[in-house]
Amino acid sequence: MELYDLYQNNYLVVLMFLLLGILLPMVALTAGKILRPNQPSKEKQTTYESGIEPFHQSWVQYNVRYYIFALLFVIFDVETVFLYPWAVAYEKLGIFALIEMGIFIVMLLIGLIYAWKKKVLKWM
């Protein structure tokens, strides 16, 4: 019961922080709305493009490179999801888990070297 209370309280604090994090922008922007002037004109609402007339949308197809980096990120982030619990429970798992984790990391390292050789890590 004691632990259950602690658990609930901890996440209650987190929830309060979230609430504050959302409240501050809302309050500040509402206060700003009352205080600031508002005289929109057509020119003000155009998109900025270093002084020339903006042309076309900027929502275009984007370089695939960003997508590949995102994929790499997912792979290595999932790896850390495995590594964290291993690191926490390391004392109980012992030498066998160390070797196992070594094999796991080496396999991912091979993936990294493969990506490296395929010039995925090269920008432009």
Next chain:
Amino acid sequence: MMNDLLHSAPSLSNTLIFFALGASLLMIVLGFVTYAILAERKVMGFMQLRSGPNKVGGRFGLLQTVADVLKLLLKEDTIPKAADRPLFIIAPVLAFAPAFMVLAVIPFSDSLRFSDIGIGLLYYIAISGISTIGILMGGWASNNKYALLGGMRSAAQMISYEVPLVMSVIGIILITGSLNLIEIVDAQKNLAFIFVQPLAFIIFLIASTAELNRTPFDLPEAESELVAGYHVEYSGFRWAFFMLTEYVYLFAMASLTTVLFLGGWHPVPFLGFIPGVVWFAIKFSLVVFIMIWFRATLPRLRADQLMSFGWKVLLPLALLNIFISAVIKEIWF
């Protein structure tokens, strides 16, 4: 006090107390941001042989940032016609809220702490990742070429450097056997982890600078090529919230560095009579100063150098560090 509150049964009055405590921390953080900006401008001024702000608020420009914030509050707020209006409005909030949320788990001293979650470190990393979405969203919703480029670059950079950042702390988790930040600080009672894990500290410091989008790694904002990056179209207080997010993250990251590597509130030997909060503040200020120092001395990297440095240097080093720490732990502990 916080400990008793956390151990009592949850109730409405407790919730209100938590809210009030969180609000007071928010005020402290806002105060920090105000004077961190001033300190940054002042320190950079001295490093570049000029005097920095010195007109508003006396000889040291003590009210300069306050005046800046008031000015921003009174600025007209323009949303471009071509922008995606709902996303444009949500983006600064989405960037800011996680920046403040991560502070919930950081222990500032023995008694001054908020949430005592068992997975504190993981919580920090998971929540701070959400800000990337806010920045990318802001860049995309602006419907501006510079903003989109800045937002994309920022996302690519932040996810690339998150991997070494996250991996460098595994050594510490190995030695401590816990993700709880309070237990991590307690494990450094005799020796701070910067001496046990020097390699991890260097990786962490570099990767955290990149995560904060600060100067050698400020490509998302590169003034000379992208005007201002993802917040080109933002004005007034919406822009201020992106700036605020950056500085709140500076606060959070400097606190995290202090907690993980510099021993948190534990004093240096023979100086134990100084209270823990002061020690935390000293170490924290040192980290912030180093960040400002970086900004004043180092030139900006190129985009390709940035990516290859993260993936080809920092990531293998971080993996190596995991191995070294596992072996050390096997031999010594």
